Amino acid sequence: MTLRESAAPIPELLSLTTESFTYALEVLANIDSDLAHILETLGNPPRWERESGFPTLLRIILEQQVSLAAANAVFNRLSGVVLSLTPENFIKLGDVQLQEVGFSRQKMRYCRELADAIVNGRLDLAKLETMDETAIRTELKRIKGIGDWTVDIYLLMALKRPDVFPKGDLGIAIAFGAALPIAIQNIKKLPTRPTPAQIEVIAQNWRPWRAVATRILWHYYLSNAKRKSVKVDL
Structure with a gap:
């Protein structure tokens, strides 16, 4: 059967x-x-899954409007510079370091906004795991640089929602x-x-x-x- x-x-x-x-x-x-x-x-x-959390969401932001190969190259270089890619460690990186890794000024600003929101308690990624999709979308889109596409990919790949x-x-x-x-x-x-x-x-x-x-x-x-x-x- x-x-x-x-x-x-x-x-x-x-x-x-x-x-x-x-x-x-x-x-x-x-x-x-x-x-x-x-x-x-x-x-x-x-199944194309990714771990939920800050590194994955940052990686999806890097993938906005560029090729996956380019985004992956930047993410891999960043991972080599910051062995533990936490919001706290990311915020410590200066403009020059991020530019050398391959960040544009816009992506630098967006990823810092995300890291700052997590560090200051405005965003709790762990809580998103049990929230409905509308609430998740509202929470994430409060962060500058995160729109519907970024939310969709995070929902689909990291949170593994079935109907995104x-x-x-x-x-x-x-x-x-x-x-x-x-x-x-x-x-x-x-x-x-x-x-x-x-x-x-x-x-x-x-x-x-x-x-x-x-x-x-x-x-x-x-x-x-x-x-x-x-x-x-x-």
Whole structure:
């Protein structure tokens, strides 16, 4: 008996588990033949998770509007300078040090805003783990430099929420290589690349597992990128 056929459906979850991820893949394959084809052709996608906390949120800020390769290079250099990447240690770094690592002035300001909010008690990342998505979005967006896209990626990857869908940035337009719109255009055989509004309409069918559908689409995009020798590290 498959999970889809089991008598009791998996209840609404705060975060994805191994069991619910597998269940969601089967549900999505049953309701969308295009996603089913990706899974049949490429196999199941990775879960693509990151540890919750300050380093991950800082890394996502670095990924805003730049390539993942560039953001990862800056983050890795920063991790080499600050062996324990805590808000307290980050605040101690001067402008020159951060510029040498590769921070722009804007990213420097945003990451310092985040670190300062945590150090001064205006933001408690641990408490976000049990909050609903609306409350999390409100809390994080109080920090200058954090918008909906950054919140979506943190919810999806770090907090592992099952129905998050990063639609507001043309599917992670630069940082994630336009993965969602390109993948959706290809698998749905659309004449032009879909807008965020069009993507949102298409994704309604994938609720309440849009975060899992996103991973399937990333899987499809990255498989094509690898065939073209394009390195993308999520």
